[in-house]
Amino acid sequence: MAEAMIEFQSVTKQYQGGQPAVDQLSMSIDRGSITVFVGPSGCGKTTSLRMINRMVEPTSGTITVGGRDVTSVPAAELRRSMGYVMQSSGLMPHRSVVDNIATVPRLNGVSKADARKRAEELLDVVGLDPSLGKRYPSQLSGGQQQRVGVARALAADPPVLLMDEPFSAVDPVVRDELQQELLRLQRDLAKTIVFVTHDIDEATVLGDKVAVFAVGGKLAQYATPEEILRAPASEFVASFVGRDRGFRHLGFTTADGVAVHPVETVTRGGDAGAHPDSWRLVVDEQQRPLGWEGPGLDSQLIPGGSLFRPGDTLRRALDAALSSPSGLGVAVDGDGKVAGVVKGAEVLSVIESARRARQGAL
Numbered sequence: 001m002a003e004a005m006i007e008f009q010s011v012t013k014q015y016q017g018g019q020p021a022v023d024q025l026s027m028s029i030d031r032g033s034i035t036v037f038v039g040p041s042g043c044g045k046t047t048s049l050r051m052i053n054r055m056v057e058p059t060s061g062t063i064t065v066g067g068r069d070v071t072s073v074p075a076a077e078l079r080r081s082m083g084y085v086m087q088s089s090g091l092m093p094h095r096s097v098v099d100n101i102a103t104v105p106r107l108n109g110v111s112k113a114d115a116r117k118r119a120e121e122l123l124d125v126v127g128l129d130p131s132l133g134k135r136y137p138s139q140l141s142g143g144q145q146q147r148v149g150v151a152r153a154l155a156a157d158p159p160v161l162l163m164d165e166p167f168s169a170v171d172p173v174v175r176d177e178l179q180q181e182l183l184r185l186q187r188d189l190a191k192t193i194v195f196v197t198h199d200i201d202e203a204t205v206l207g208d209k210v211a212v213f214a215v216g217g218k219l220a221q222y223a224t225p226e227e228i229l230r231a232p233a234s235e236f237v238a239s240f241v242g243r244d245r246g247f248r249h250l251g252f253t254t255a256d257g258v259a260v261h262p263v264e265t266v267t268r269g270g271d272a273g274a275h276p277d278s279w280r281l282v283v284d285e286q287q288r289p290l291g292w293e294g295p296g297l298d299s300q301l302i303p304g305g306s307l308f309r310p311g312d313t314l315r316r317a318l319d320a321a322l323s324s325p326s327g328l329g330v331a332v333d334g335d336g337k338v339a340g341v342v343k344g345a346e347v348l349s350v351i352e353s354a355r356r357a358r359q360g361a362l
């Protein structure tokens with residue numbers, strides 16, 4: 001069984017008047033995992049996160065980190081012992097990137113030279129060119145600033161990282177990159193990360209476990225993303241995770257059972273007959289897919305859909321078939337060479353048998 005790193009025991013936060021911001025929260029957060037707090041605006045996610053490092057003090061209840069009641073540690077010391085990343089990177093505008101990252105180690109008594117050296121290494125860890133270290137925060141893009149925010153939070157090598165909507169101010173493509181980068185980092189670092197977002201997609205991508213909060217600071221469900229999509233605990237959770245949860249749930253099952261069929265290919269610039277009478281896949285000299293030629297379309301190249309790779313999920317298999325102009329999803333091997341095609345109807349029948357097997361197991 002996983003070991004608890006952070007525990008909330010009947011924690012309530014009541015600001016003046018009104019209903020509690022957080023109401024009798026009890027939950028246990030595993031060491032070395034990513035736990036995502038998700039829910040609609042105002043449901044107490046940020047308040048819950050900030051009570052972990054005492055930026056906010058609970059009205060009642062107890063929070064322990066590593067078995068120690070957080071109120072037994074001076075608030076300033078506690079805060080420095082945890083990394084904190086927020087939505088606006090929170091960088092100090094008049095300090096260089098390197099000096100920003102070195103802030104907490106310097107406060108902890110690390111020499112200037114060592115702290116800067118470590119800061120430069122961390123730029124590399126978060127995927128930034130170390131030459132950016134001399135710049136000021138305003139000379140970086142939003143995505144780069146968020147990476148610096150992550151580097152700064154990691155600088156003192158804290159076991160716990162608190163992240164409050166760290167990627168919500170950047171565009172969707174950069175956001176996707178930052179999410180993948182965080183997962184990659186976490187594979188090496190194995191920190192205990194608590195991550196706040198209002199975006200259920202982000203929660204299911206990142207979370208080992210997801211805590212769904214309802215307004216009034218009540219914990220509505222706390223489970224793996226797979227379980228939350230498959231078996232929402234209430235009407236509220238079902239509506240919060242959204243209408244396409246059935247489709248998104250396919251992202252948790254591998255498509256090993258889906259057959260890959262041979263496909264007719266033609267090399268670009270090769271012997272193409274002018275009018276193909278069925279769909280055929282155009283490939284380059286290394287057998288990598290370029291697009292399709294269709295019947296009656298004068299051998300004009302039509303862009304292909306998404307690709308299906310070994311180990312991919314049912315969601316990707318289905319998307320490959322649905323996004324392909326021929327209706328045949330292109331499967332490639334680990335080198336990106338065409339391995340064959342998958343058919344939408346067959347993906348659906350694998351999905352259906354997986355569903356029946358699950359029901360049989362109940």
Ligand SMILES: Nc1ncnc2c1ncn2[C@@H]1O[C@H](COP(=O)(O)OP(=O)(O)OP(=O)(O)O)[C@@H](O)[C@H]1O
Nearest residue numbers: 015016021039040041042043044045046047048198
């Ligand atoms: N300092 C404060 N004083 C009074 N009320 C507060 C304070 N901070 C938060 N609240 C209230 O507590 C409730 C929970 O706020 P919190 O910021 O924790 O929610 P959230 O889920 O993080 O929301 P969002 O996604 O909008 O950031 C809200 O009703 C909010 O108005």
